[in-house]
Amino acid sequence: RTCWEGALIGHDGRCTTRCLPGYEPDVKTMYCNFGNFSPPVYNCVGQPCEVPTGAPDMAYPPCEEGNKIEHGGTCTARCEFGFIPSAPVLNCNATVLHPLDFTC
Numbered sequence: 001r002t003c004w005e006g007a008l009i010g011h012d013g014r015c016t017t018r019c020l021p022g023y024e025p026d027v028k029t030m031y032c033n034f035g036n037f038s039p040p041v042y043n044c045v046g047q048p049c050e051v052p053t054g055a056p057d058m059a060y061p062p063c064e065e066g067n068k069i070e071h072g073g074t075c076t077a078r079c080e081f082g083f084i085p086s087a088p089v090l091n092c093n094a095t096v097l098h099p100l101d102f103t104c
Contacts, residue, residue, distance in 0.1 A: 001018065002018055003015035004016040004017075004018050007022045010075050011034055011035070011049075012032065013031075013032045014029055014030065014031050015029065015030040015031075015032065016029055017023075017029065017030060017042045020044065020094075021094070021095075022046060022047055022049065022071075022094025023044035023045060024044070024045070024047055025045070026042055026043045026044075027042035029044075031052070031095040032052055036039075045071070045089075046072060046093065046094045046095075047071060047094060047095045048068045048069055048070050048092065049068070049069045049071075049073075049075070049092035049093075049096065049097045050084060050094070050095075051063045051066075051068065051069060051070065051075060051094055051097075052077075052100075052101035052102060054091070055101065055102065055103050055104055056103075056104065057079050057080045057083045057104035058078070058079060058080070058102075058103075058104050060080055061078070062075070062077065062102075063075035063076060063078065063090075064076040064078055067095070070091075070092065071094055072093070073092050074090065075090040075092065075097060076088065076089055077089065077102045078092075079104035083104035084104070085103070086102045086104070087099050087102040088102045091101065
């Protein structure tokens with residue numbers, strides 16, 4: 001967690017918050033007043049994952065949980081009747097599914 005403006009923010013300065021890829025700050029801007037930020041802290045929140053698409057015989061939606069999987073959530077893979085997913089469960093971590101996709 002850092003500021004786009006750098007490590008040192010002077011009095012009456014502002015910090016435009018930033019996070020690692022796949023995460024978004026819950027506060028966009030913090031203001032410095034005599035060495036104290038307002039608000040005092042921010043958190044980096046993991047962003048959801050898009051579900052896999054385009055594999056032959058994949059059901060719609062391809063995950064039992066829907067078309068977006070929340071950060072920390074899982075995708076229970078779905079295939080058309082008579083087919084079995086190569087990965088039964090995919091885990092979402094900051095916009096990236098693990099494994100990345102599945103086939104039927």
